[in-house]
Amino acid sequence: MADCCDFLEPLGPDASTRVFTLLDDPADLVRATAVSRSWRRFVIENGFSKSLCTRKFPEVLNFSSVSEVSDSSKNAQVGSSSAFEWANLQKEHRVYAMLCHSIISPDNKGDCIYTPVYASSTDNYPDEGIENTLEPDEAVDGMPSYWSSGGQSDPGVSEFLIYSLTGNLVVVNEIKIQPFEAFFQPGHPIYSAKFVRFRMGASQWIQDGYAEHQLATDDNYHWTYVSPEFPMTQENVLQSFKLPRPVCCIGGILQIELIGRVQRQAADGLFYICVCHVQVVGTPLQPSFDVDIEASSSGTMALKYFPESYESFTHKRGGTTSTEDPVRAFINFGSDRGLNHPFLGTLLRALHSSDEEDYVDDSDDNFY
Known part of the structure; x- marks a missing residue:
């Protein structure tokens, strides 16, 4: 592991962007955010989840904004404009990753x-x-x-x-x-x-x-x-x-x-x-997602994501009544790859963590 290096630095942002846009599964982008701090920030700042979702489903471009609606969510504490911008980027990453996964892998047709x-x-x-x-x-x-x-x-x-x-x-x-x-x-x-x-x-x-x-x-x-x-x-x-x-x-x-x-x-x-x-x-896609449509000729549309409803829905899909992290369901149903990886626990915290310090191992800042 000592010989490993992060390819983002030698490749530069343009070539690295080309690499990440080759990923065709939203679960892979979630996995990428669990690799290191630099990967997480690069994926989220460049909006790769949103880009993947709109590339696969161009109609999603009609959303003017996205929001998360959670009964258990805490009031956001934003101390600066940069922190506010970072919080919004993380929210978009979560919402579009979940939306793209839900469209790709619908159940009960x-x-x-x-x-x-x-x-x-x-x-x-x-x-x-x-x-x-x-x-x-x-x-x-x-x-x-x-x-x-x-x-x-x-x-x-x-x-x-x-x-x-x-x-x-x-x-x-x-x-x-x-x-x-x-x-x-x-x-x-x-x-x-x-x-x-x-x-x-x-x-x-x-x-x-x-x-x-x-x-x-x-x-x-x-x-x-x-x-x-x-x-x-x-x-x-x-x-x-x-x-x-x-x-x-x-x-x-x-x-x-x-x-x-x-x-x-x-x-x-x-x-x-x-x-x-x-x-x-x-x-x-209800009750996990909904849309507010402005009653005007502009047809402004805002996407709403309900994490608790998504979690409840994934319980039914998995046939279990036990408490299950919605991200675990996301990974399990999105792809079978990597389910036995030793860092799966880290991965499962990657999508919904609001603080990158919560899940990145300080012992190796580049790769797990």
Whole structure:
């Protein structure tokens, strides 16, 4: 160990930054902060946890600020501007490391639709309303269950459906849509769209009460993610549209854009789009995280982290009711590497320690 040296000094800040940005797991950055004082300060001062999180999930850039909300937290004692700045940097490091880990490793994936909000048009309301798309069956009480758009002579006219998800922060992996097959019409036509595209974000109107004309205006939404277009097949099956990566839906609003029409109705010669069922596969991040959305056109968003709730959540994930450090759960579920390392105890204190002197061994200032 006497021959070891800290590569930060000979490499310099620029080359060292290139090395640290190669780390692709937030747990690795937490491990790095446990190596030495210089590594901890370098990782935190350069905001590598935030950079990794925003690099993997660009929608996170919409957060204007972050905060920690803890029932047991002590009042911060800040004696100077530099101490205040260091405390804020440590907070950002903790919050973004935990957020990135939570998005990467979500558990208990399920249908995350809370309620339907709005459809751009409906042919026969309420019999063919958007509420029917939450029914898993094609028929309810012997009656067909589906949403139908209004008819159009132009097959290029698109439609959209808007849903509220089960929280302000939801990790979405895929969306499933089943076009409707009109088994009561000659030939059993299937009224699918040509393509689908998804938008995720927030709306002040849905949170504060809304009128229908506000829901129809795209300017009243703050979209933080827009997917590529996916082709839809003209088949009566639940079609899966897997996103290129997990997406953090900030604001809990999903818009499904149905692009183009393929089926003309024989009775009136107009084109329709009909959807039988919709599912959103993902994981809510509440109660560990939440977001405050300013009710204004700016759509300012502030991320809130609840350490006690994160700890409670990790207990459930691990199947234990015993007290467990949330950082231990972070390391255990983030990666299996290094779990038997002799300095694991030191590592587990690295993320939540507010004083680097609390966990750095003075016997070796560079490496353990």
